Amino acid sequence: MFEIVEKVRLAHSVALFRLKAPAIASKRKAGQFIMLRLNEYGERIPLTIVDSDPEQGTITLISQEMGKTTSMLGALDKGASILDVVGPLGKPTHVENFGTAVCIGGGIGTAPVYPITAALKNAGNKVLSVIGARTKGLLILEDEMRKVSDELFVTTDDGSYKHHGFVTQILQNLIEEQTKINVVFAIGPLSMMRAVCNLTRQHGLPTIVSLNPIMVDGTGMCGSCRVTVGGKNMFACVDGPEFNGHEVDFDELIRRNRSYFKEEKMAMEELTYHEGPRCYER
Secondary structure, eight states: OEEEEEEEEEETTEEEEEEEOHHHHTTOOTTOEEEEEOSTTOOOEEEEOOEEETTTTEEEEEEEOOSHHHHHHHTOOTTOEESEEEEEESOOOOOOOOSEEEEEEEGGGHHHHHHHHHHHHHTTOEEEEEEEESSGGGOOOHHHHHHTOSEEEEEETTSSSSEESOHHHHHHHHHHTTOOOSEEEEESOHHHHHHHHHHHHHTTOOEEEEOOOOOSSSSSSSOTTEEEETTEEEEHHHHOSEEEGGGBOHHHHHHHTTTTHHHHHHHHHHHHHTTSTTOOOO
């Protein structure tokens, strides 16, 4: 069992959890994730390891309540325990001194982009970061991202805070200003990552994206996280989760991620019917 030692509500439907997981905390690197199962009846879901404290033996996770399991997780409080947490999984981010790196986080994607940004900054890169959300109330980790960035740009789709527009508009401005950019990291909704890649491809800017397709085991056995990259079948859990964004077939991935839309909707309806997300035990 893995105890929740701290819970912080970051935004509407978004919460930060610190879990006791000493073995994972001592080994994890930027870009890696865990597979989590709340109880013996639960499904497994992937969550990025946002941070860790090896001395305290804790890892930090951030989850947005989108479906049944994330809603059940969001209902847990400090002192509760989670049955299974397996990791660290996936290949770590390749970190070196590239020169100038642009790190882009859209919505909950700011959570996985944060440890990558911190690692790039520690490696001596100049880091320009762009984070965005639909509205101000959904922005997360603004202060944390500012601390590990040389410059931080913030956008909201509705204009409720900072720049009114999309993260791609900030990237476009940087390109038009002839800002020297050696590499771009982008994590967020698939449509956002696709838009970033379409833009950077035009200018020959290397772009890395982190993919979060449907996963069942996280170890390459089930094949559910299959993605097409450079015309080849790859598994996000063991070959990624990071890939060359210019080679990802985003259209296919978007279709595959909707494979269980009907079942996901039914699971949420059942959860809501049975007294809300707190009824996570049979």
